[in-house]
Amino acid sequence: MIFNLALLALAYWLYTTLRAYLRERQFRAFARQHNCAKPYILVNKLPWGLDGLYRTMRAAQTGLEDIFDDVMLPRFRALGVRTFEATGPFGIRTITTMEPRIVQAALATQFKDFETGERRAAQFGAMLGRSIFTSDGAFWAHSRAVFRPAFAREQINDFEETDRAARILIDVLPKSEGQWTAPFDLQPYLYRFTMDTATAFLFGNNVESQLQAAGKLEGEKSDMAKLAVDREFTEAFHQGQMWLAFRIRMQGLYWLVDRPYYRKAVARVRGFVNRYVQMALDAPVEEKSTETNEDKAHKKYALLRELVKESRDPIYLRDQILALLGAGRDTTAALLSWVFYLLATHPTEYHKLRRIIISEFGPSITSEPLDFGRLKSCRQLQYVINETLRLYPVVPINNRVAVRNTTLPVGGGPDGTQPIAVRKGQTVTFIVYGMHRREDLWGENAGEFLPGRWEGLKRDWAFLPFSGGPRICLGQQYAITEASYLIVRLLQQFDDIEWCGAEKMKKGFTLTMFPGEGVNIRFRKAAY
Numbered sequence: 001m002i003f004n005l006a007l008l009a010l011a012y013w014l015y016t017t018l019r020a021y022l023r024e025r026q027f028r029a030f031a032r033q034h035n036c037a038k039p040y041i042l043v044n045k046l047p048w049g050l051d052g053l054y055r056t057m058r059a060a061q062t063g064l065e066d067i068f069d070d071v072m073l074p075r076f077r078a079l080g081v082r083t084f085e086a087t088g089p090f091g092i093r094t095i096t097t098m099e100p101r102i103v104q105a106a107l108a109t110q111f112k113d114f115e116t117g118e119r120r121a122a123q124f125g126a127m128l129g130r131s132i133f134t135s136d137g138a139f140w141a142h143s144r145a146v147f148r149p150a151f152a153r154e155q156i157n158d159f160e161e162t163d164r165a166a167r168i169l170i171d172v173l174p175k176s177e178g179q180w181t182a183p184f185d186l187q188p189y190l191y192r193f194t195m196d197t198a199t200a201f202l203f204g205n206n207v208e209s210q211l212q213a214a215g216k217l218e219g220e221k222s223d224m225a226k227l228a229v230d231r232e233f234t235e236a237f238h239q240g241q242m243w244l245a246f247r248i249r250m251q252g253l254y255w256l257v258d259r260p261y262y263r264k265a266v267a268r269v270r271g272f273v274n275r276y277v278q279m280a281l282d283a284p285v286e287e288k289s290t291e292t293n294e295d296k297a298h299k300k301y302a303l304l305r306e307l308v309k310e311s312r313d314p315i316y317l318r319d320q321i322l323a324l325l326g327a328g329r330d331t332t333a334a335l336l337s338w339v340f341y342l343l344a345t346h347p348t349e350y351h352k353l354r355r356i357i358i359s360e361f362g363p364s365i366t367s368e369p370l371d372f373g374r375l376k377s378c379r380q381l382q383y384v385i386n387e388t389l390r391l392y393p394v395v396p397i398n399n400r401v402a403v404r405n406t407t408l409p410v411g412g413g414p415d416g417t418q419p420i421a422v423r424k425g426q427t428v429t430f431i432v433y434g435m436h437r438r439e440d441l442w443g444e445n446a447g448e449f450l451p452g453r454w455e456g457l458k459r460d461w462a463f464l465p466f467s468g469g470p471r472i473c474l475g476q477q478y479a480i481t482e483a484s485y486l487i488v489r490l491l492q493q494f495d496d497i498e499w500c501g502a503e504k505m506k507k508g509f510t511l512t513m514f515p516g517e518g519v520n521i522r523f524r525k526a527a528y
């Protein structure tokens with residue numbers, strides 16, 4: 001019996017070794033045929049790159065080192081390359097790059113050669129289930145087609161909720177002591193602002209977290225609102241995302257990061273979404289065909305209501321909506337947090353932007369909502385947003401997995417200009433944060449906040465905050481419009497800002513990157 005088992009194990013080992021050998025031979029022939037050269041091979045001290053993995057995890061957990069500024073970018077600088085290959089857990093080789101041409105190939109020109117992959121589905125799926133973010137192929141294409149109309153201009157242009165949320169935010173901010181407010185952390189107000197506008201957009205029902213947090217909400221809605229501002233809920237949302245972030249960092253060992261604590265956090269967040277899903281399922285069924293344009297015009301748009309017409313599967317609805325809630329709330333709030341961090345630490349830019357905003361939109365908040373076209377064409381405002389997303393891309397790292405043996409246009413040979421071959425199953429990781437700070441692409445002042453650099457600058461693949469190609473962010477216009485709206489309103493209201501936080505900002509990093517120690521400022525109310 002033992003002999004038979006040993007024989008079986010030997011046969012299996014022989015089979016897998018032979019298969020790996022033949023695959024490697026085939027891959028090398030493929031690379032030769034396509035004139036590929038090897039990328040720089042990074043050799044870690046410990047097998048499977050465990051030393052690098054440990055340093056990244058420690059930096060993320062303790063905040064003693066900055067993952068980008070202290071760990072990743074110095075590594076690129078020391079090697080003198082823009083692309084390298086390294087071996088991770090289970091001997092899986094990963095290509096890491098800050099090269100726009102590689103990113104463009106993987107995301108757009110060779111879209112069919114790459115996917116988000118099964119590992120991402122497993123890493124993210126712990127919280128986001130099966131959703132547009134965690135799928136490829138037919139499920140992804142269908143999700144994208146279903147969501148696209150939601151982001152059409154007429155939906156984005158409906159500013160009623162945004163206007164109201166902006167007014168409420170301003171109303172509940174700490175009051176002035178004389179002209180200046182007391183120092184306070186703006187960040188939680190921004191997360192509640194996007195929570196409120198995202199829930200209005202997704203559920204047709206603003207959860208009113210801002211009013212609830214300020215103790216100004218009474219009555220019917222306060223149940224959901226209480227839940228949304230409940231510390232345990234917001235903490236659960238954060239912990240759920242931390243879980244996914246740790247799973248991503250652990251690469252192939254992601255399944256080791258699992259604790260009842262995380263599962264409980266996810267269950268709490270899912271419970272919140274489930275209540276909305278149940279309400280949508282309990283509502284009378286709407287027939288697409290019987291709805292007139294007039295009916296539609298009178299009813300507030302709600303993405304969940306549209307989804308229910310596609311499917312009545314509560315798990316499908318929960319997963320898709322939760323993924324969008326995360327995307328809708330956290331990304332835009334992180335962007336706004338970075339904007340006000342940068343403006344507060346660069347007051348000259350604050351005053352310049354304010355002068356332009358006052359001349360374009362008037363000195364005070366009028367009863368009329370702002371106009372979409374005018375927000376979009378306010379160039380200085382867009383420069384500030386671009387420059388913020390360049391220095392602090394909210395999604396600073398992304399990746400794709402090759403679905404077949406393929407090539408990428410550069411990254412190989414001693415100077416990185418020759419094509420490289422990529423194995424089926426290999427991950428290509430893009431360090432967007434690093435690409436956005438390359439001095440050879442952005443100039444010697446790449447690390448500085450200079451919105452003026454965008455004057456006459458054409459956007460290309462070196463600037464990729466919203467990704468690109470067929471999977472480019474669906475919410476891009478929505479997010480920029482929301483952010484622009486609130487920036488205009490806050491700058492109309494306050495004529496000066498002062499930074500009250502630490503000199504060096506630690507980054508927080510879950511699925512998104514945000515100021516890790518809050519946005520501690522004070523505002524000065526404009527006197528008219």
Ligand code: HEM
Binds near residue numbers: 116324328329394466
């Ligand atoms: C500053 C704000 C935002 C940034 C920087 C951002 C960034 C991104 C990035 C980098 C991706 C690509 C992810 C990938 O490759 O897997 C993405 C995808 C996506 N984003 Fe955003 N996003 C923002 C706001 C939003 C908002 C507000 C929504 C919706 C309410 C949204 C919805 C989506 C969706 C649905 C996708 C998936 C597209 C697909 O896979 O086809 N995003 N976003």
